[in-house]
Amino acid sequence: MPTSKFFQLFLILLFSALTFLSYQNEKRNLDTKNASLLKQYAEIINKENQWQGSGESLYQQLQPAVGFQFFQYIDSNDSGNNFTRGTLQTNNTSPLSQLFITDLADTRSLLAGRLQVKLSNKSALSQTITRFEYHLMIIWSSFLLISFIYFLFTARQKSSIKYIANKIEDLGNLSFDAIEHSKIKREYNVVIQSLENSQQTLKAKLNELQAVNEQLTKTAFQDPITGFGTRARFTEKLEQICRPQHKEVGVLFIIKATELGAINQMVGREGGDDYLARIANEIRAAFKSKPQTLCFRISTADFAIVLPDANLKQGVAIASVLSTTFSEYQQQVGTASIAHIGLVPYLQDSDPVSLMTLADTAVSIAQTLGPNSYHLQEELTGDELFGESRWKVAITELLRRRSIKFYVQAIRPCRNDVESYKELLTRFYNSEGKVFPTTTVIAMAERHGMSGEIDKLVILNAIRLLIESPKITGLIGINISAASASNRTFVSWMKNILQQQRHIAARLIFEVNESGMQTNLSATYHFINELHSVGSRVSIERFGHGFTSFKFFKEVRPDFIKLDHSYTQGISTDPQNRFFVKMIIDIARKLGIRVIATGVEKQEDKIIMEQLLIDGLQGYYIAKPTPLIQGEKSEAMA
Structure with a gap:
């Protein structure tokens, strides 16, 4: 049973007991007065035990000393002396009078007849009922007052508990708003302190998890060596720019780091990583004026650069800059070349496979043109293996010469x-x-x-x-x-x-x-x-x-x-x-x-x-x- 209902039940039982005790006290006092009244009547009537004569005279004689609710004298010899006054049924207007029903009747035989009376305690009963009503008012007014105060107290407690519960729910929703102490009763300070500590701990853990998640996301979708997007990101972008409803146009670059294998063999993987990172930095520098550029590392030695909202003239200018910087880098490290660049235009509703085939063809042709060369391929010639076919021709010519x-x-x-x-x-x-x-x-x-x-x-x-x-x-x-x-x-x-x-x-x-x-x-x-x-x-x-x-x-x-x-x-x-x-x-x-x-x-x-x-x-x-x-x-x- 909830504490509030238990307390209410306790109050009801307590004040019911007080009411019962008050009733018992008043009943006892009334019984004492009734007994005294009967004793007084007995003393008086004993003096009249030899009474003979009219019952009415006897009534008039006893009435001043003792009040009667009912009086009846029956003469044994002369019915003319008979006399009856009042009723046996008590006529009380207060509903509480039923709680104080008393029997003040007395029947006895006199010398010449029989006397039956019921004494009247109306005054004492009225006083008793008045006092009992007053006590009831005091007792149950106190009950109502205490209940009302307890209701206000519990209502405030419920408000505090509801506020705390909402804050706990907010933790589940990862909301960490500051706690308003004015809405919390002082007795909940320990809970509030614990809740605030939980907020701080959970927020710190969440920040830690977010940092780990960001690192995992970075690992999954960002190349750790170059800082470029991964192949998965490039695939998403390629699908996006090739959608029919996508109205973007631009230039796609494929840059092949052709010396990675040789550098790895010569100076190790650390040197190869430095080589790739340097190429990435040169790419960033070349596209610095195009902040909308997206860069990806799509394989061990291949980069893809998406340059949106650009024409081929702009793309060729950037490729020329890259070719020059690659040649300067080549002189520093002493390799046969640094990288080769293929660039192709992309339009709305392009086919991803055809676009990548075109780009591969462009970079393959660039490789046959000499160190750090670039080649622009605007469209397929009908032979998707044109780039590789060109290599066959180039190798045949190389063998011949x-x-x-x-x-x-x-x-x-x-x-x-x-x-x-x-x-x-x-x-x-x-x-x-x-x-x-x-x-x-x-x-x-x-x-x-x-x-x-x-x-x-x-x-x-x-x-x-x-x-x-x-x-x-x-x-x-x-x-x-x-x-x-x-x-x-x-x-x-x-x-x-x-x-x-x-x-x-x-x-x-x-x-x-x-x-x-x-x-x-x-x-x-x-x-x-x-x-x-x-x-x-x-x-x-x-x-x-x-x-x-x-x-x-x-x-x-x-x-x-x-x-x-x-x-x-x-x-x-x-x-x-x-x-x-x-x-x-x-x-x-x-x-x-x-x-x-x-x-x-x-x-x-x-x-x-x-x-x-x-x-x-x-x-x-x-x-x-x-x-x-x-x-x-x-x-x-x-």
Whole structure:
């Protein structure tokens, strides 16, 4: 039962008890007066016990001393003396008189007759009822007053409780308005203090969760390296600008960071991240005057820029600025290029697939135009693979003209008994003498089934150069594709060429990517045996991506393995990495295989690798790529 109802019930019981006690007291007083009246009557009538005569005379004689409500005298001998006055039925106007009903009747025999009376206590009864009514008024007025005061008190309490309850509900709705203390009774100060503390704690927790959520959202939809939107954001924007009801027009840029793979290999992932961040900063600077521009990183090395409410002339002007800044950056870092730019217009109700195909075509063509070039593609020519087809033409022309140059990067041996070599790095040029992005050339050659022709060009030119340049001494490493190394026809061609130049073949070390060679162990084993038969050696590069690597180099027995640069970077802070590298070195030494660390860019990494007894070191900290033919301008490596 609620406290308020319990208290009301208690009040009713209490004041009902007071009423009953008052009634009992008045009833007792009235009974005392009635008894006294009967006693007084008895004393008087006892004196008249020998009465004989008229009943009326007897009535007149007793009336002054005792009041009668009813008087009846019945004479035993003479009916003429009979006398009756009043009624037995009490006539009271007050309803409370029923609570004080008393029997003041008396019947007795006299000498000559019988007397029956009922005494009248009207005065005493009236006084008793008056006092009892007064007491009732006092008692129940007090009850009403207390009830009213309690009602006001509980009403105020309910108001405070309702206000507190609303504040608690506000917490559920994450509303933290200040608490109005004027609406709260003092006895709830402890609750209010607790509520305010809860508000502050919950608000702090909410702010913390919002910060975490913002960070998660930033992670999910904002690229951490560049600060640009992610591919998911770009997809949303692409769908938006291609909707039929969307009336926006503008220019879409696709910027391909073509040197990311090479930079990652040369200076590690940190250097690659710096490279991407620098490109992002250059993009921001170029589009600074267009605050409505939206920038996205849509893949590892690709950026998409949406420039709304702009025409192609404005887009070309910005692309030209970007091309210039990229060229300046290229001079600072010494790479073959920085990035290539494709730009296309977009209109209302564009098709997303067609728009992206057009943009990919534009950037593919830009790559064939030289370092940091841009290309505007206004519409498709009917051949969606125009960009790739252009690459096929470009590679065919490159093969025809033999437009390649060689750079070398030295590998430093860590001990006197270790024979090391220089890695030959190939650069490709277009008909205008501008450098192609090497990674793109190789990728496009593989896509069009022309990687074997590229590898033949590299091998023949390298052999010719070594024959014609006797000043170039020592071992030379040549990169060839895994597809060529796995092709028996190509391997037979290599063997025939090398047999004709065994003195040159003995100086050549052919480098092949591990991931490509693991797919066909039989072909790999054949490739290595054939090269060993003519005196050449084999190096497996980017080694250690999988645990199958141990089984791989144990079975095929290459002459060198070049650890993937990810093992070098951070080795000073990663004990597990050091343990894994040490294990590779120990196993390789037992098998007579030399281990070379790549991507060495810091002194601490060099020192640790030397402590692990690595056989050789390669990286920008050791030596940068330089032209193979002295006197040629050193542009960079790809």
